[in-house]
Amino acid sequence: MPERNIEFGKYGARGLKGHEAVARRLDSLAGFVATPVTARRGLLARLHYLTRTDHSLRAAREAGLTVTDRTLRAWLAGDRSPSRANLARIETAYRTVRRNNVARYLLARLNREGRGTRVEFHPLNQSQVPRPRQRALSYRTLNVRHWDRIVQAWAAGDEAALDEAWVTDAVVDLGSEWGQYEYVTSIGFAA
Structure with a gap:
């Protein structure tokens, strides 16, 4: 051009x-979660967002969060902590799912x-x-x-x-x- x-x-x-x-x-x-994923509060906010509905969980899996349901429950309960690689996957999946969920609303507003x-x-x-x-x-x-x-x-x-x-x-x-x-x-x- x-x-x-x-x-x-x-x-x-x-x-x-x-x-x-x-x-x-x-x-x-x-409106992404402001607390970093490395803090417990930020991790829980992202995990709750990604596991709230079956649709969100499916979208998170498509976005690269490929851990078992048992591991997700352990992270939510605080029994285990995700590795750095899994924290990065959680952040990527969260941002991808959030963008897709908000896109239709933003499009109508813009x-x-x-x-x-x-x-x-x-x-x-x-x-x-x-x-x-x-x-x-x-x-x-x-x-x-x-x-x-x-x-x-x-x-x-x-x-x-x-x-x-x-x-x-x-x-x-x-x-x-x-x-x-x-x-x-x-x-x-x-x-």
Whole structure:
């Protein structure tokens, strides 16, 4: 695609790809458990979420939590503690299941029956770029009306699809200078 940055940061610019900022914002809207999985409270919260229903347990198993029911009961009772590898699997399964459960709700909130959601683009940080090489960038806003592919890629954890969906469904609508907002300091929107 034209306008894609090939050597981002060559002259000292700092920022992150727009789709990464969107994924972070969607993660914050998803409302993950704040307590780390290494703490007993965080572990129990995740395990209760993953074992609450048969559907959740099936989704957790599909997401990589492949321990027996007996082991799960022992973890919930506090008789045994999961290994570091199992803690990582629990965290991955929890985030995957939570994203899938919240995706439909977020999609409805972001699309707002066709009205869309206003998105704020905060330009990249050029404070370390020498003056002659700095570009004139400004804070921009845009109303994104189609979130379907963006939320679907986020829920699936597919970074390449999220990047493609973000660029084609949102950023291109900024007009001829959309390539300047491929990297940003942050992306802001509410749902």
